[in-house]
Amino acid sequence: MTGDSQAAVHLLSVRVPRTLVRPHRRRSVLRGLVLTALGVLAAVYLFPFFWMISTSLKPTSELYVQPPALWPVRPTFDAYGAALVGAGDWVLLRNSVIVCLTTVVLALALALLIAYPLTRLGVTPRFRRGLLSWLLSLRFLPSMVVVIPIFATIRTVGLYDQLLALILIYTAFSLPFAVWMLKGFLQEVPQEVEEAALVDGAGRWRAFFQILLPMISPGLLAAGVITFALAWSEFLYALILTATPRSQTFSIAVWSFVTQFEIIWNQMAAMGVVSALVPIVLLLFARRYVISALTFGAVREKT
Secondary structure, eight states, X not given: OXXXXXXXXXXXXXXXXXXXXXXXXXXXXHHHHHHHHHHHHHHHHHHHHHXXXXXXTSOGGGTTOSSOOSSOSSOOOHHXXXXXXXXXXXXXXXXXXXXXXXXXXXXXXXXXXXXXXXXXXXXXXXXXXXXXXXXXXXXXXXHHHHHHHHHHHHXXXXXXXXXXXXXXXXXXXXXXXXXXXXXXXXXXXOHHHHHHHHHTTOOHHHHIIIIIHHHTHHHHHHHHHHHHHHHHHOOHHHHHSOXXXXXXXXHHHHHTTBOSSOBOHHHHHHHHHHHHHHHHHHHXXXXXXXXXXXXXXSOOOOO
């Protein structure tokens, strides 16, 4: 046996010290405990949503069975049809779509009018910080504090029980977030790109619409999705400022199945599923840009 072979055999026969094995085992055990804890938390978090889906698929005869079943014996979509068609909640769904889409358009347009001068024109840092801080502070004001003055104002100007009132309120409360989000995306576009277009003869508006706007389209998508989700899930102002189905939104539809004599559990759960799925699908569709928008550009998902 050669010297190299003897050295190899000697290395293989050497026992690994326990001090080197224990840290590896500890990391494996710790990783297993963390994954188990995350799995338990995920199950606890998702169980209400699972129960809502299960309840929405149950016929009326299975709603009060004891003990309650986790999944219906005879799943049916009758509750969805009864709520959307029979109860007429499709009108409220239409109202929500109109209000939310209009809010997104107005909020993004106003946010661009505010964020563009702050990032592209000669604005002093003190004025910029003051305006942005004031806008963000508006989100810290609880809705219950201003709902009565807003209700009195809406009644005075004659906008009570109209979609326009909700559109104006949702736009005002969504504007601070939209400004902060678009500001972060506008700051990431080098100003030299726009200046080069101006040197080539393009006007300020042409450079904005043909060069800058396409470059910040991910930011517009993220801000639009978040604005839509905030407006879609709003309940307090929709309850206070509306009275009839012609102007009520879909969030009121879920609450309307709690009647004086009973709670229609399966139809309420069905409307809850529809109400939850719309923002979830939108957020999943634009999750890469939403993460960046929520952190104001500080975090980006790797592709």
